[in-house]
Amino acid sequence: MTGRQLAVYDFAVQPALGDFYLFLQASLSLSSELGIEDVDLCVVADPSRTRNSVFLPLLEEGALRAKLFELLPMTQLHPKIRNVFVVERMDLAIELARRTDSPYQSCWPPCEMLLSDSLAGGQYIYYANFAQLDRLHRGREVMPRLRARPMVAEWARDFLAAHGRGGVPVTVNLRSNPTHGTHRNMVANAWRTFFDRAASAHKATFFLLGAVAEDFSMFRSCANVVITKDWFTTAEQDLALIEHAEAHMGCSSGPSTFPVFVGDKPASIVNCDAIGDLHTYRGSFFLEGAYLRFSFGSPNYRVTTTPETEASLLCEFEVIMGVLAERTARRQSDAMKLDAACARGMDLHREGHLDLAGQLYRAVLTAAPLHPGANYGLGMLKVQMQQPHDGLPHLKAALLAQLDVPDYWLGYLEVLMQVGQDDVARNILALGLRQGISGAAIDELAARLRNPSPRPAVA
Secondary structure, three states: OEEHHHHEEEOOOOOOHHHHHHHHHHHHHHHHHOOOOOEEEEEEEOOOOOHHHHHHHHHHHHHHHHHHHHHHHHHHOOEEEEEEEEEEEEEHHHHHHOOOOOOOEEOOOOOOHHHOOOHHHOHHHHHHHHHHHHHOOOOOOOOOOOOOOOHHHHHHHHHHHHHHHOOOEEEOOOOOOOOOHHHHOOHHHHHHHHHHHHHHHHHHEEEEOOOOOOOHHHOOOOOOOEHHHHHHHHHHHHHHHHHHOOOEEOOOOOHHHHHHHHHOOOOOOOOOOOHHHHHHHHOEEEEEEEEEEEEOOOOOEEOOOOOOOHHHHHHHHHHHHHHHHHHHHHHHHHHHHHHHHHHHHHHHHHHHHHHHHHHHHHHHHHHOOHHHHHHHHHHHHHOOOOOOOHHHHHHHHHHHHHOOOHHHHHHHHHHHHHHHHHHHHHHHHHHHHOOOHHHHHHHHHHHHHHHOOOOOOOO
């Protein structure tokens, strides 16, 4: 389908990270439903506009623009955004969407909404985003979803591993905002006691997220706490840490909305103040027992409406650790089943039932594409069926998955030589020798590489 989407964000009305994130996700979800691959973002930054009183401290144009350029890098989470425009008036954005020669197939929010009376109230974008996500994703995972760029995701995984001290990595979004929403700020003593108690009960490391200006000094002496702002992390890096940690906890604030979109990640959010205006969410956010829940996304995302206490945090963390333990057990059980299926495939392979063996190998790889045994078995089966070129990628995958298995080195090297890639084989052998592989078979293969004998070409 041709056309583009114009996504219009009234930044003067909602200059908050969580609101901007929800808007970007709604834009991505709608463009995907309509088959649109390219999105242009138009940000309206007019400091004279009526806005929610919460953001009055940003009334001055300079402060508003500073905040705008702080959050604009978050657009890189949206894989379809191609161009970004910043305009001073809403009518300019609407004119852009409605021009007779406009390339835009759709506009989010629709122009009718942008022109409506609700615009002056300053909340239309926020609740409309929830309604859109509810319509598109009710009862299931949100896909596609915003993601950190690959290089930022790699940084997050490395950061969690480097500073995790061997514990389960849990991100914690704490809030200590002196200007607005102060009733949702953290109960610092409860969190401090919780971290101390958790240290003796579980092997976990808590990665604290928050603004640079917020004071987390009271947690600096906690052995199981890492204050990420000591590394001046960006908003995109914070969201990448949330995405790649095992679980999330925190105050009701912008970044704490993110985990609902990240698979089935367990998350516990405290002290949400939405209970008084749930009707404005139009069913996308609702009370279920003691928790508030979203109609879409992770079923393990729980929101409480009361300020945190030491006891409540410990209770929530026990639930989180229970979910993680159950998931680990399920993964181990699944891995055992896949290993058993692969072993049966190898038995059939040895017995000469190549078709049945191939079916089992492929079934295992459908569930676990990097399974080393199934990749090795299918690779060798391809070689046996006179298809060595097709077997090479599987043999390489097996080797990369388990570098400590000599047969994987030998199998890959033998087939490289069989297809005439002796130079590649020599390089791989040199790498293997540095890794410590040895034995009579390796010595014999090395001798053949030094003194290759003539062989027929392989088709």
